[in-house]
Amino acid sequence: MKVETTPRQAHTRTEANSSIVFDPAAVPQVDARWFEPAWWQAQGLLRERHGGRGSVGFIDSPAGALVLRHFRRGGLLARLRGDRYLWLGAARSRGFREFALLQWMRAQGLPVPQPLAARCVRAGWFSARADLLSAELPAAQTLAERLRAGALRAGDCAAVGALLARFHRAGVDHADLNAHNILWSGANLYLIDFDRGRARRPARRWQRSNLARLQRSMRKVAPDSMVDDTRLMRECWQSLLHAYAAALRDGNGMQAS
Structure with missing residues (x-):
């Protein structure tokens, strides 16, 4: 049985090789810069950053405390593919799928972080990179x-x-x-x-x-x-x-x- 988790309160914006899905009620204005740690760091808003399989940044933004996660592969594939995944369309990218699942779970009353936005960036003909932006849970x-x-x-x-x-x-x-x-x-x-x-x-x-x-x-x-x-x-x-x-x-x- 497949459970439908399509986001019901989300807007999608596509520019060149990049697609962004976001919750307009939480973050009315989102662009590609929101997914770039360097942009936040230049403003002195990047509090800390951790490496590992999913590179994670903690951001003190005007919209509140945010968590920015860049998807990376683990295991042996990390050496071969790094942060690249097979391109199957933006809606099936890692970030978009987790965004949709988080929205669905919150609608079910489950305790998960609030998803704010996700991005998928084409990287060649067959690959793509993914990011997810969510609200940080305090303390x-x-x-x-x-x-x-x-x-x-x-x-x-x-x-x-x-x-x-x-x-x-x-x-x-x-x-x-x-x-x-x-x-x-x-x-x-x-x-x-x-x-x-x-x-x-x-x-x-x-x-x-x-x-x-x-x-x-x-x-x-x-x-x-x-x-x-x-x-x-x-x-x-x-x-x-x-x-x-x-x-x-x-x-x-x-x-x-």
Whole structure:
């Protein structure tokens, strides 16, 4: 079953080899400069920038705090293709697809960052580059950061389990569910980074795969003292699974096999 996630409140602008989709209610005026870190840096508005698979910039703009992500490949393809993806049309580019999915999830009441705009730039006949601009979540702290600091609070693991159940009930398959993509902003929990994510029919198989990926990530980032104390890790994970299962039941989230 394919779930329709076409953005319902979005405008698209095409100029030369570039296409931009944006939410006019959030950012009435967006142009190509918004996707260039150097432009923000020249104005003294680029607060920080991180590398890695998805180059991310944090921007203090007049429109508010923004996160600019440039899509990059991971693994072996990173050396061969870098930030280039197969051109299949702007609507099917990585940025446009994540923008549409984020809008759809927000319409479902799911806690995700507000998408502001996305860009697709042709790079030759068969390739394209992609960017995504979203609102920054204030005072954010990831699950990975809490694990590393040994700062998990009572109820944190259960809260994460309940959060994941909400997304799974809605049929959201996160392609890279890990401890870095679950974060607190104040007292609220969010899920971020939906590159290659999709909305699909709820089913145990892909949901279990999501959870297994998260468990591996948590073990990887947790301090040695916590990993060595198998009781702590087991209790945390069991608390997560218990809350996850309870939230699925409460939401009548019966899943297909």
